[in-house]
């Protein structure tokens with residue numbers, strides 16, 4: 181940005197809570213209204229049944245740094261074919277893998293180049309530190325051993341295109357035992373810049389237009405309405421003003437389209453229904469809601485005890501040395517990428533991902549080491565869960581306004597399992613999980629068995645691992661990922677330079693613009709979108725001055 185331009189960042193939430201930087205606390209902020217928008221999907225009668233009638237839980241960060249403050253921190257870029265398909269299927273000129281790679285590199289400061297990963301696959305000078313967590317539990321290594329025994333590759337870098345398939349300990353957004361959110365990596369170092377203002381607890385409710393030109397932003401803070409207009413303070417620089425790049429929406433895939441709709445940009449019928457004056461009839465705003473979708477399987481490890489992992493020993497190790505279990509997400513840092521019957525091996529685009537959960541980072545009540553989770557069953561076996569995720573599901577959902585009240589959450593209709601292939605993908609994922617469960621490592625060393633508290637209902641549908649059983653588990657213990665995207669997609673709502681069609685002065689830079697999520701964890705790709713978006717903003721500004 182030119183020196184003379186000023187930036188006002190409006191964030192609906194507050195600052196990052198300090199403990200959110202502790203990787204071991206990664207689950208503590210989900211469903212916590214202090215930092216989570218507390219979104220739920222509209223209930224479908226055949227998914228997320230374990231969550232009752234409330235729909236599926238979709239945690240979203242309402243905090244500076246957004247969802248990067250409460251996510252699992254796994255670093256993955258997706259695969260070449262993902263970005264090439266954005267171009268092929270959505271006319272997203274300029275977004276092929278060869279064209280976006282450099283922007284991935286710009287964001288990343290990989291600390292394990294030469295020791296774990298190759299330089300050609302990573303950046304080393306970006307603001308975001310990437311490396312393994314400092315601690316890996318033995319169970320994590322045993323998952324890799326089991327994968328090997330089951331005949332799956334075990335790889336050191338899942339971001340290496342030559343080792344796209346396989347299981348690994350993922351690198352993560354962290355440094356020295358501490359989470360790096362996007363706010364910590366990008367905003368804090370810029371916080372002393374005179375031309376940056378950050379206003380917290382400021383919820384944007386709509387954009388103001390003069391014709392098709394954006395001229396201001398309305399936001400609510402402490403119950404009071406404020407208007408930022410394109411006056412001298414905001415657009416002191418005449419070039420900046422004339423450039424028409426006044427507003428950048430980065431409110432995420434669930435809120436950016438809400439702001440567009442409230443501003444009169446969206447499907448005409450929706451706007452008419454809510455008496456919102458139409459600025460631009462853009463039918464695809466809020467449509468094309470994509471997300472990864474999975475199933476959880478629950479197990480007991482007879483040869484281990486179900487104890488709380490965060491105890492005085494863990495706390496001391498962390499506070500004194502930045503070491504130990506609190507520096508990581510436990511076995512959640514292990515992941516795998518494999519193929520379903522639909523996956524494209526020729527294009528090296530695995531379409532299934534696997535996650536592992538447990539022992540959950542639970543705080544010991546007394547501080548005692550190895551405190552049982554249940555006082556009544558001190559010898560209960562360890563609980564863990566494995567999930568299989570479809571990375572290229574074919575069902576497509578949408579979101580729309582609940583009402584014209586900007587403080588009301590939108591309505592989310594993910595349409596999970598609308599397309600029958602999605603269930604088949606999860607059935608294929610279940611067979612891969614079964615292969616891992618039935619290894620010597622898990623059967624003999626850990627004494628694994630399915631947890632009857634979760635399986636009994638579905639065993640009535642069919643024998644364990646049968647198609648009927650897996651389908652029942654998938655509907656009962658649905659594992660919707662939090663990789664929502666596509667609601668203001670490239671080629672549908674924004675042009676390849678991220679400008680919203682049919683209006684002037686509004687760009688979108690967040691997950692909404694990705695036509696579908698990359699086959700992996702999306703935060704790296706979203707940062708790439710922002711890096712490339714800013715580069716385009718600068719290019720456009722420079723060419724404006726030249727002309």
Ligand SMILES: Cc1cc2nc3c(=O)[nH]c(=O)nc-3n(C[C@H](O)[C@H](O)[C@H](O)COP(=O)(O)OP(=O)(O)OC[C@H]3O[C@@H](n4cnc5c(N)ncnc54)[C@H](O)[C@@H]3O)c2cc1C
Nearest residue numbers: 192242246247251252253254384431432435662691701703
């Ligand atoms: C539990 C969980 C685990 C995850 N694990 C991983 C992982 O391991 N690796 C990975 O790569 N990805 C992971 N993800 C996904 C990843 O975190 C998100 O896809 C990504 O952070 C989304 O980025 P975004 O910029 O599009 O939106 P967000 O990060 O959601 O940012 C949007 C921001 O805009 C603010 N905002 C919204 N509306 C308004 C408004 N009206 N006014 C003002 N401000 C507003 C929000 O408060 C928020 O700060 C996970 C997500 C979750 C929930």
